[in-house]
Amino acid sequence: MCEKFINDADCPRSKLERSKSTLNLIFDYAVDLEYIEYNPARKAKLPKKIQTVKDLEKIQNKYLEQNELKALLSELYSRPNTRRLALLAEFMSLNGCRMGEAIALKKENYKRSERKIDIHGTLDKTVGYSKGVKTTPKTASSFRTVDLSDREIEILDEIIEQNNLSKSVINDYNEMGYIFVSKRGIPLQTNSFNLAIKRANSRLKSPINKNLSSHIFRHTLISYLAENNVPLKAIVDRVGHKDGGKTTTAIYTHVTENMKSSIIDILNKKN
Numbered sequence: 001m002c003e004k005f006i007n008d009a010d011c012p013r014s015k016l017e018r019s020k021s022t023l024n025l026i027f028d029y030a031v032d033l034e035y036i037e038y039n040p041a042r043k044a045k046l047p048k049k050i051q052t053v054k055d056l057e058k059i060q061n062k063y064l065e066q067n068e069l070k071a072l073l074s075e076l077y078s079r080p081n082t083r084r085l086a087l088l089a090e091f092m093s094l095n096g097c098r099m100g101e102a103i104a105l106k107k108e109n110y111k112r113s114e115r116k117i118d119i120h121g122t123l124d125k126t127v128g129y130s131k132g133v134k135t136t137p138k139t140a141s142s143f144r145t146v147d148l149s150d151r152e153i154e155i156l157d158e159i160i161e162q163n164n165l166s167k168s169v170i171n172d173y174n175e176m177g178y179i180f181v182s183k184r185g186i187p188l189q190t191n192s193f194n195l196a197i198k199r200a201n202s203r204l205k206s207p208i209n210k211n212l213s214s215h216i217f218r219h220t221l222i223s224y225l226a227e228n229n230v231p232l233k234a235i236v237d238r239v240g241h242k243d244g245g246k247t248t249t250a251i252y253t254h255v256t257e258n259m260k261s262s263i264i265d266i267l268n269k270k271n
Contacts, residue, residue, distance in 0.1 A: 001040070002023055002040055002041045002043075002044035003043075003044035003045060005019075005023075006019065006020060006044055006046060013046075016046055017046065020041070020044065020046055023041035023044070024039065024041050024042060026041070027039040027040060027041045027042075059250050059251060059254045060254070061210045061211060062216065062219045062247060062250075062251060063216060063219035063220045063222065063223040063251055064093075064208065064210070064216055064217075064219075064220045064223075066224065068208045068210075069093055069217075069220055071204055071206075071208070072089070072197065072200060072201060072204070072208065072212075073086055073089060073090055073093075075200040075201075075203055075204055076089060076196070076197070076200050082196055082200065084159065084162065084180070084181075084182065084183075084188065085188065085193055085196050085197070087155050087158060087159050087180070088102060088103075088159075088180045088188055088193065089193075089197065089214075089217055090151070090155060090217075091152060091155045091156070091180075092214065092217035092218055092221075093217040093218075093220050093221055093224075094149055094151055094152050094155075094221065095117075095146060095148075095152055095221070095238075096146075096218050096221040096222065096235075096238050096239035096240075097119055097146075097218065097239070097240070098122065098142075098214075098215070098218060098240075099190050099193065099214035099215070100122035100123050100190075101119050101121070101122050101142070101240075102180055103123050103132075103178060103180050103181075103187040103188055103190075104121050104122050104123040104132075104134045104135075104178065104187075105117065105119070105178065105179045105180065106134070106177045106178055106179065107160065107177060107179060108177075109179075110156055110160075110179065112153065112156075112157075115147060115148045115153065116145050116146065116147055116148060117145070117146055117148055117152075117156075118144075118145050119142070119143070119144050119145070119146055119240065120134075120143055120144075121134040121135055121136060121143075122134070122135060122136075122142075123135070123178075123187055125187075125189075125190075129186050129187050129189050130174060130186050132176075132187050142240035143240075144237070144238075144240050146238055156179065159179055159180060160179060162183075163179070163181060163185070166183045166184070166185070167185070170183065170184060170185075172184065173185045174186055190214060193214055194212070194213045194214060197212050197213075197214075198212050218239060219247065219248075219251055221238075221239070222235055222239065222248050222251045222252060223251050223255050225238075226251065226252045226255040226256055227255050227259065232248075232249070232252050235248065235252065236248055
């Protein structure tokens with residue numbers, strides 16, 4: 001009867017899941033009171049979710065294809081006033097960190113000789129970026145040490161060199177110890193960053209038809225690693241998710257499913 005109630009309900013998947021959870025709680029309570037011997041709702045199964053074309057498009061819009069990433073970064077790098085933003089965007093697309101984690105990185109977190117960086121917090125901007133302080137990460141799994149690629153090291157070295165130069169020529173430079181900062185030493189602002197990448201996109205010959213924000217670079221790394229057969233567990237360890245995370249898993253599943261179609265192309269080329 002519980003399963004029929006769930007299957008016959010004409011409502012969104014999210015509401016079905018909440019209804020199933022409520023039924024579980026109600027019958028668990030009845031078992032505790034010894035009104036019934038077992039919880040019948042526990043055996044009821046939600047109908048398998050069927051992905052529509054619209055669902056797949058939503059997933060695709062959460063990350064950039066490599067040609068889209070290249071075009072956007074190229075535009076950001078082409079202008080001196082957005083170079084620092086380009087460095088941050090490219091770093092997030094390689095590292096997988098969140099924007100808050102990236103702008104909270106301090107020089108002491110960068111272990112250049114070991115080719116590692118400690119991602120041990122996020123930036124609390126509630127008092128303003130110029131007084132922003134590093135706080136605990138989003139979750140325990142977000143507290144991590146990540147191996148650095150050659151390009152990530154180049155990016156970190158360049159931005160640190162730029163900061164040192166700014167410090168030597170700007171009298172009111174605000175030395176806070178952070179790496180990804182403006183010319184005056186203040187951590188790069190999320191809203192300004194998001195606005196800048198949208199403006200850069202509008203300048204492209206073929207603008208990317210996706211909702212661009214700082215998070216899309218993190219998701220771009222997930223799709224790229226999935227495309228290159230990196231196991232989901234290794235990906236979630238790098239980006240700081242305990243059990244995958246809904247978006248990470250959705251992107252990984254979508255990309256790896258798409259890769260299956262390439263098998264036929266490979267087999268056809270063999271003949």
